[in-house]
Amino acid sequence: MTILDDAPAGPTTGPDPGRWIALGIVIMAAFIVVLDTTVLNVAIPTILRDFHTTLPDLQWVVTGYALTFATLLIIGGRLGDIYGHRRIFIIGAALFGAGSLLASVSNGVPQLVLGEAVIEGIGASLMLPTTLAILSVTFQGRERATAFAAWGATAGVAAAAGPVIGGFLTTNYSWRWSFRINVIIVPLTIIGAVLFMKKGRQAGRRPRIDVVGAMLIASGMFLLVFGLSESGAYGWWKPLASFTAAGRTIWPSSWPIAIGPVAIMTASAILTSFVFYERAKERRHGDPLFEFVHLRHRTFRYGLLTSSVLALGQLGLSFVLPLFLQDAKHLTAAQNGLWQLPVGLFIIAGAQVGGRLIRAFGTTVVVRLGLASYLFGLFLMLHAITLSITVWKLLPGLAFYGIGIGFAGAQLTNVVLSEIPKESSGVASGANTTVRQVGGALGVAVIGSILAVQTVSNAVSRIKSAPLPPGLKAHALAGVHGAGASYVPPPGTNAHDAGVLQHALQLSVASGTRIALTFAIAVVAVGLLLSFLIPRVPADNAEPVGVADRLEPLEPLDVDPRLRQASA
Helix, strand or coil: CCEECCCCCCCCCCCCCCHHHHHHHHHHHHHHHHHCCCCCHHHHHHHHHHHCCCHHHHHHHHHHHHHHHHHHHHHHHHHHHHHCHHHHHHHHHHHHHHHHHHHHCCCCHHHHHHHHHHHHHHHHHHHHHHHHHHHHHHCCHHHHHHHHHHHHHHHHHHHHHHHHHHHHHHHHCCCCHHHHHHHHHHHHHHHHHHHHCCCCEECCCCCCCCHHHHHHHHHHHHHHHHHHHHHHHHCCCCCCCCEEECCEEEECCCCCCCHHHHHHHHHHHHHHHHHHHHHHHHHCCCCCCCCHHHHHEHHHHHHHHHHHHHHHHHHHHHHHHHHHHHHCCCCCHHHHHHHHCHHHHHHHHHHHHHHHHHHHHCHHHHHHHHHHHHHHHHHHHHHHCCCCCCHHHHHHHHHHHHHHHHHHHHHHHHHHHCCCCHHHHHHHHHHHHHHHHHHHHHHHHHHHHHHHHHHHHHHHHHHHHCCCCHHHHHHHHHHHHHHHHHCCCCCCCCHHHHHHHHHHHHHHHHHHHHHHHHHHHHHHHHHHHHHCCCCCCCCCCCCCCCHHHHECCCCCCCCCCCCCECCC
């Protein structure tokens, strides 16, 4: 038993009258957390100039936030279960605001990393799981579907709007306003939480904190997400570059194996140990950090699997499409964001329509419809990926893609939490977000690698067959192998030859994008098939039908410790 901040102070006679205000507070919090994963990307060039630093150093601002966030999500959710979701939400929001304030006044990379990557990352890992847990225990039945639809639409809009908002603030004001908006919103969420969220009461014995489990999951998740995220830069097997931190070389490029695969293999060993340790603790009736017994619920198990696969395809696409639009169409970052802005509107529409369709068809059916729409949207985008692409040709694909996310994204969370006891809703929410983080990191890593490899391969083939002078051809081949689509012809190249090279690179990026997008389509198709393993969840999922029939023995379960997380 735990301390439940959202538990009523006494006997209840009806729904909490302040639940819709609480939903508004949760939506504000989710918005700034998700926005923070994307809003800063377009400001990187400006910060580079302001701080007179290098890109590898500055990348730790964005990468560090993702690592901290992914590392602590399950721990943050469990702390909410133990000490109360409202209390942990407020602590997380305060940390998030403090980190944003420090980042907004930073005068160098170390302060920026401390504020954004460390303090904000910790705050986000406490806030986001508690927002889902608060919704899970505050709303019931059809209202629950509506609440999760609103949460999912907000998260989707924040992800889509991040580059647009970041570009606008950086261009017209300062990149520092990307953090200052958090400093403004956070106090409002804290005041709202104090006034309108239920304080809760003690509901029995408070579980002890599983320190060993926390250390295992934190170190394992850090290494896993690091390995998936950074192997593209440092090598999937053979080292491409030395790994440095704080000016020191940690992993030289002269070593026989890259740091990425070593990190992934070490993470696999640690996370496997975590599974065995937590299962043993369950058998001793201890207080495990994560109760694997919940995986007996097929809604939880297959919901997590589907979420991870969905995130793999979604985050991979969000990485590939902007690169195509900027490298092949030569759009600016601001134009790129505007082209993709309609996705946010379609996500809102999809979430609202999907929430209403649940009343007629049930949650699981709506998730499947969403995945099918998502898949069809990817097919339409694949057809539109040519050098003659326009925003109008891309729009139908973005429409079905956004509507599909609106249908499936939010309601998958509803499915995952539908049978989880209230006292475990925080850690279950953390697990749900964790599998999405891992799926997203894997999507960016794998789909990004496919794009890079195929672009270089196509470019080399086209340059070899192009009517170019031998010296320029040799220079171009070496440059493409080193810089990929970013290769620039040497000074003095005549306009005709430069045009031939540019056209070859553009065609190569388009070809690489189509191949990467085809892989994303295959991934989402697998997610659609997995969704048919999820049992039916009715609209009023406060009392799921056939719960006993959905339970499967835990012992035969072959748990893959690398499937558990979900960025920006």
